[in-house]
Amino acid sequence: MLKAILLVGLGGGLGSILRYLTTVLSNKLFHISFPLGTFIVNIAGCFIIGLLLGWCESHATVHSHFKFLFITGFCGGFTTFSTFSAESMKLFESGNTLMALLYIGSSVLIGLFAVGCGFWLIK
Numbered sequence: 214m215l216k217a218i219l220l221v222g223l224g225g226g227l228g229s230i231l232r233y234l235t236t237v238l239s240n241k242l243f244h245i246s247f248p249l250g251t252f253i254v255n256i257a258g259c260f261i262i263g264l265l266l267g268w269c270e271s272h273a274t275v276h277s278h279f280k281f282l283f284i285t286g287f288c289g290g291f292t293t294f295s296t297f298s299a300e301s302m303k304l305f306e307s308g309n310t311l312m313a314l315l316y317i318g319s320s321v322l323i324g325l326f327a328v329g330c331g332f333w334l335i336k
Contacts, residue, residue, distance in 0.1 A: 224286020258292030259324040263331025
């Protein structure tokens, strides 16, 4: 149990750092009201988790430590649906209803597509 917790924590820490750096970089490169950094991270995270889940399914002997480190830890720390929800509410509260709906709809639909693509590519 302790080993699993440490692996999840390590992966989560790395994922969180990469999420932060992605957001900082996108904010430096693009000056728009759309939360692009979170959007990029959510789509990339969906794709990565699709790849990992597809790989685990096609390799029956995958050790649980791999899943703890990369799927639960890294992807859990990297993807940001709690931030996504908060930013969506902020867009609604600031009167940017159309932007909020575009953000929510595109994140969910493209995220689902990315998971499917990652899963399909690995199989």
